[in-house]
Amino acid sequence: MFETIIGLEIHVELNTKSKIFCACSTEFGAPPNGNTCPICTGLPGTLPVLNEEAVKLAIRAGKALNCEINTINKFDRKNYFYPDLPKAYQVSQFDLPICEKGFIDIDVAGQQKRINLTRIHLEEDAGKLIHMEDQPLTLVDYNRTGVPLIEIVTEPDMRSAQEATTFLKALKAILEYAEISDCKMEQGSLRCDANISIRKIGQVKLNTRVEIKNINSFKEILKAIQKEEKRQRELYSFGEEYKIKQETRKWDSAKGKTVPMRSKEDAHDYRYFPEPDLLPVVIKEEQIQAISKGLPELPEKKRERFLKVYELSEKEIDILIAQKPLAEYFEEVVDLGTNPKEAANWIIGELLRALKEREEEAIPIKSEYLAGLIDIIDEGKISRSIGKEVFEELINTDKSPEEIIQERGLSQISGTDELHKIITDILSKNPQAIEDYKSGKAQAFGFLMGQTMKASKGKANPQSTKKILEERLGQL
Numbered sequence: 021m022f023e024t025i026i027g028l029e030i031h032v033e034l035n036t037k038s039k040i041f042c043a044c045s046t047e048f049g050a051p052p053n054g055n056t057c058p059i060c061t062g063l064p065g066t067l068p069v070l071n072e073e074a075v076k077l078a079i080r081a082g083k084a085l086n087c088e089i090n091t092i093n094k095f096d097r098k099n100y101f102y103p104d105l106p107k108a109y110q111v112s113q114f115d116l117p118i119c120e121k122g123f124i125d126i127d128v129a130g131q132q133k134r135i136n137l138t139r140i141h142l143e144e145d146a147g148k149l150i151h152m153e154d155q156p157l158t159l160v161d162y163n164r165t166g167v168p169l170i171e172i173v174t175e176p177d178m179r180s181a182q183e184a185t186t187f188l189k190a191l192k193a194i195l196e197y198a199e200i201s202d203c204k205m206e207q208g209s210l211r212c213d214a215n216i217s218i219r220k221i222g223q224v225k226l227n228t229r230v231e232i233k234n235i236n237s238f239k240e241i242l243k244a245i246q247k248e249e250k251r252q253r254e255l256y257s258f259g260e261e262y263k264i265k266q267e268t269r270k271w272d273s274a275k276g277k278t279v280p281m282r283s284k285e286d287a288h289d290y291r292y293f294p295e296p297d298l299l300p301v302v303i304k305e306e307q308i309q310a311i312s313k314g315l316p317e318l319p320e321k322k323r324e325r326f327l328k329v330y331e332l333s334e335k336e337i338d339i340l341i342a343q344k345p346l347a348e349y350f351e352e353v354v355d356l357g358t359n360p361k362e363a364a365n366w367i368i369g370e371l372l373r374a375l376k377e378r379e380e381e382a383i384p385i386k387s388e389y390l391a392g393l394i395d396i397i398d399e400g401k402i403s404r405s406i407g408k409e410v411f412e413e414l415i416n417t418d419k420s421p422e423e424i425i426q427e428r429g430l431s432q433i434s435g436t437d438e439l440h441k442i443i444t445d446i447l448s449k450n451p452q453a454i455e456d457y458k459s460g461k462a463q464a465f466g467f468l469m470g471q472t473m474k475a476s477k478g479k480a481n482p483q484s485t486k487k488i489l490e491e492r493l494g495q496l
């Protein structure tokens with residue numbers, strides 16, 4: 021029997037305003053080559069100046085991911101020739117990265133499993149090539165060149181595509197909570213390479229591994245690893261494992277398979293050497309402590325606290341804390357005195373559905389308005405189903421729930437006069453149902469209730485309606 025060995029390398033663009041060695045903006049979506057200068061495009065005679073904010077964020081990442089921080093680390097030149105890299109070398113870290121070791125604990129089939137990290141190093145991002153479809157032409161945009169990155173390298177600790185995506189989701193949540201990166205995978209702020217190999221269970225040595233480059237969504241990562249796993253397993257089972265070469269493959273999502281990109285033999289010799297234009301980075305112990313203290317509550321701690329403080333299921337808590345803004349919103353609503361269970365129901369049910377429909381991330385309802393709506397339902401002023409109508413309007417307007425209810429006349433009818441009037445009308449229209457009720461058919465009562473609710477357009481208070489209807493039927 022075989023097992024799959026997976027290690028990941030994750031590139032994360034740091035949340036800095038300017039690039040790692042110059043003052044150019046890191047803003048996404050600027051006109052091509054708009055955010056460039058002689059330093060980030062590597063013109064002769066220019067000198068890099070290290071952005072301290074990038075170093076701080078890398079330390080922050082290291083502390084959030086349980087790493088050791090190398091108080092002396094340095095930059096190296098990683099030489100390779102490719103048009104996305106104007107200097108023909110990338111400034112990265114080789115033998116002295118800023119962070120080493122570290123781990124994340126993930127949940128694998130109900131059991132905790134520790135995924136170890138090898139290192140985190142700082143480096144500059146490369147530019148972007150745009151291959152024109154209709155012409156034999158490639159364009160290059162250097163806006164991304166020099167954007168600060170951390171590369172997080174894991175140990176080969178994962179055993180399935182599922183474990184790898186679980187790990188990545190946990191990693192992304194931590195980086196978002198700690199405000200290290202916006203982690204927008206669709207914009208390339210978080211990109212993942214996966215190293216995959218297969219070996220016989222019990223074997224210690226690792227076999228030849230294949231790297232799949234730049235996969236940028238959880239769904240595609242899962243599919244890419246599964247396909248590569250299957251390809252290698254098939255080659256082993258036919259005794260053709262010699263066909264597995266150490267190479268870089270690309271995930272072709274349209275074809276649903278991995279395809280060769282380049283062989284590792286020639287690409288691997290990067291001829292690293294120390295970057296002579298940058299001094300080694302010296303970090304003071306006090307600085308590390310200050311950054312460590314400044315870390316906000318991370319997902320794991322939040323999960324524990326939510327479990328202790330609010331009476332919610334683990335599943336509900338997992339959904340709420342998977343996105344930092346959602347968890348914060350939930351607490352805002354609850355802090356206004358709302359029942360946590362109700363708040364969680366509305367957020368996980370209605371709010372998430374609405375966000376998905378609108379394909380938006382920003383939460384469109386003020387926390388006090390959602391809290392207000394839940395209170396109004398709780399007080400019996402409107403029914404739950406009317407509450408959902410009010411919710412729809414809350415999403416689309418800036419009005420408060422009270423305003424919406426008043427404007428649309430949605431308050432429940434509890435006043436007995438109005439209810440009596442509706443019930444008189446229903447009873448006169450349904451003599452058969454009254455006969456059935458008298459002869460002991462219980463469902464006839466339900467029918468009359470339903471008719472009354474319908475006639476009131478759902479605004480009748482169910483308790484009052486039931487009481488009055490029982491009285492009136494008793495008198496007949």
Ligand SMILES: [Zn+2]
Pocket residue numbers: 039042043044055056057058059060061166
């Ligand atoms: Zn620049």
